[in-house]
Amino acid sequence: MGKSNNSMLFSVCMLLFIPISTLVSVESTLVDPATILKKADKTRTVSGSMKIDVTIEVYKDNQLSNSENFEVFAKGDDKTLIKSYNDDKVQRLILSVKNNMWVYYPNTRKPLRISPLQRMMGQVSNADITRINFSGDYTPELLRTEAAEGRECYVLQLKLKGEANQTYPKIVYWVAKENFQPVKADFYLISGKRLKSAYYEKYKDGVLYKTRIESALRKDQYSLIYYNKMTSEQVPDIYFNKNYISRLIK
Numbered sequence: 094m095g096k097s098n099n100s101m102l103f104s105v106c107m108l109l110f111i112p113i114s115t116l117v118s119v120e121s122t123l124v125d126p127a128t129i130l131k132k133a134d135k136t137r138t139v140s141g142s143m144k145i146d147v148t149i150e151v152y153k154d155n156q157l158s159n160s161e162n163f164e165v166f167a168k169g170d171d172k173t174l175i176k177s178y179n180d181d182k183v184q185r186l187i188l189s190v191k192n193n194m195w196v197y198y199p200n201t202r203k204p205l206r207i208s209p210l211q212r213m214m215g216q217v218s219n220a221d222i223t224r225i226n227f228s229g230d231y232t233p234e235l236l237r238t239e240a241a242e243g244r245e246c247y248v249l250q251l252k253l254k255g256e257a258n259q260t261y262p263k264i265v266y267w268v269a270k271e272n273f274q275p276v277k278a279d280f281y282l283i284s285g286k287r288l289k290s291a292y293y294e295k296y297k298d299g300v301l302y303k304t305r306i307e308s309a310l311r312k313d314q315y316s317l318i319y320y321n322k323m324t325s326e327q328v329p330d331i332y333f334n335k336n337y338i339s340r341l342i343k
Contacts, residue, residue, distance in 0.1 A: 124235060124247065126233035126234055126235040126247075126249055127228070127233055129233065129235070129247050129249060129268055129273060130227055130228045130231070130233045130249060130251070130266075130268075131228045132268075132273035133227070133266070133268045133273050133274070133275050134225075134226040134227060134228050135273075136272075136273060136274045136275065136296070136299060136300060136301060137225055137226070137275065137293075137300070137301045138167070138225050138226065138300075138323070141168075141169075141325060142167070142168045142169075142325065142326060142327050142328045143166075143167050143168075143323060143324060143325055143326055143328070144164065144165065144166055144167075144323075144324055144326040144328065145164075145165040145167070145320055145322070145323045145324075146162070146163075146164060146165075146320075146321040146322040146323075147162070147163040147164075147165055147222065147318060147319065147320055147321065148160060148161070148162050148163070148318075148319040148321060149161050149163070149213070149214055149215065149217055149316055149317070149318055149319075150215075150316065150317045150319075151214055151215030151216075151316050152215070152313070152314065152315050152316065152317070153313070153314055154313050154314075155313045159214065159215070161177060161179060161184070161214060162177075162178055162179065163175050163176060163177050163178070163222070164176040164178070165222060166326075166328045166332055167225065167328070168328050168330070168332075168333065170226045170228075170229035171189075171190065171191045171229060172189070172190055172191075172333045173187075173188070173189040173222070173223040173224075173225075174186065174187070174188050174189075174328075174332050174333060174338065174341075175187040175188075175189075175222055175223065176341065176342075183199065183341075183342045184198075184199075185197065185198050185199075186204075186338050186341060186342055187207075187213070187219060187222075187223065188204065188333065188335055188338055189209070189219070189223035189224070190333050190335075192209075193206070194206065194207050194208065194209050194219060194223065195207065195335050195338075197335075197338055197339055197342065199342055203339070204335045204338065204339075207219065209223065209224065209260050210260065210261070214316070215306075215314075215315075215316035216289055216306040216307065216308055216314065216315055216316040217306055217316045217318060220260045220261065221291075221306065221318070222318075224260055227251055227264065227266070230253060230254055230260055231251035231252060231253055231254060231264065232251070232252050232253075232254055233249045233250070233251050233252075233266075234249065234250045234251075234252070235247060235248070235249055236248045236249065236250050236265075238270065239267075241267040241276050241277050242267075242276050242277060242292065244269045244270075244271070244276055245269070245270045245271070246267040246268055246269055246270060246276050246277075247267070247268045247270055248265065248266070248267055249265070249266040249267075249268060250263065250264075250265055250266075251263065251264040251265075251266055261280045261281060261282075261288070262281060262282065262283045263280075263281040263285075264278050264279065264280055264281070265278065265279040265281075266278045272299075274293065274296060274299075274301075275293040275301070276292075276293055277290065277291065277292050277293065278290065278291045278293075286309075287309045288309055289306055289307060289308055289309050290306070290307050290309065291304055291305070291306045291307075292304065292305040292306075292307065300320075300323060301320055302319065302320055303317065303318070303319055303320075304317070304318040304320075305317055305318075306318065
């Protein structure tokens, strides 16, 4: 056997004894977690200024208990206005600008400050609709690769950036390796306790259409978010002024 063959045999033998953790760390150096996160964000939104028609259904004991329709206007990564309505009548407005959030009701004189983690309805919090792009609020770390929901995934740990201190402190995020579509996410409280999980169940034309958000305590209590229509639209800057939004409810 020649010297080159001996060298090849030695390399193969050494590879067999490399720990799995070492192989994962090698992949971590080859794949940029920030790139994975940004590509995943693109499958959840259209770029720039946009309007999204959203329906949320709330299930208790696996039975539909409530539903509501929303118009979501977004501009960039940190400006969102949500208009809630039933039977074409506006119920409330929720405005998010950077780390500040307000709600306005028809019977109030001015917007009220609220928390992004406050429940909007069912298992859906305000942040689940207003903070669509994770890359603006979180620093990602690639933990490993594994199968989830029948797909091979990158598993990212997302740690909250210091300036975005009102959303989930930590998220574990599964992103499909083949096309960077989000597959699943676990959301944690500051105590380290898992609050809930999101399953990104259906896509249309490569963009997210349906999400299931499930309680960590009871799997028969969950909410479905349908992104019925997502279009690029020039949203006026005045929509994101809390002193103006009361005019939008009339």
